[in-house]
Amino acid sequence: MTESIATYIALPGTTEAAFRHWYDVLGGDLHIQKYGEVELTGMPFTPDPEAVAHAVLITPAGRIAGGDAMDSEGDYAVRGTAYSLLYTADSVEGARAIIDGLATGGGEIGMPFEIAPWGGWYGQVFDRFGVMWALSVEA
Missing domain, CATH: 3.10.180.10 (2,3-Dihydroxybiphenyl 1,2-Dioxygenase, domain 1)
Known part of the structure; x- marks a missing residue:
């Protein structure tokens, strides 16, 4: 297996919409897997079956991965300039x-x-x- 590094971003319940938008803009190969589609063993919480467990967008320029954040406080800021x-x-x-x-x-x-x-x-x-x-x- 070849080593690689990819960007991973956790979004507050908007992962599917974001990745589909990015796919529309950038093209590539999109894979989205929801919690209801995977076997959950050893998880300390029960996620919403419609929440995104893992998404990956593979473009000629690189790979972006992510999932829905499981923030219990409901205060999950995404917008900022500390990253891009x-x-x-x-x-x-x-x-x-x-x-x-x-x-x-x-x-x-x-x-x-x-x-x-x-x-x-x-x-x-x-x-x-x-x-x-x-x-x-x-x-």
Whole structure:
């Protein structure tokens, strides 16, 4: 087996919708598995059978995995700038199309996509799930 590293994100009950949106924008191969579809042994809680146990989106650019958070407090903040998903596109037009797709349905631009001080292109968008995406095109 080849070693790899992937981004994993826990969302507050919006994993299925988020991954389906990202699939619509980025394409690739999407797999979603709900708790009701797996055998639960040794779990310290009983999750909602409709909650996402594991989702993975495999794109030519990389892999994103995630699941629904099991936060007992119900206060699970996603939006912030302490992290982002960095997507390096092949072209400025391709990056703009991704930004437009991620902003669809309630997302917002966090930083305009323009030439950065280091010579490439860079911008940020928060999708409608609160996830910050940084888009980059090398100079």
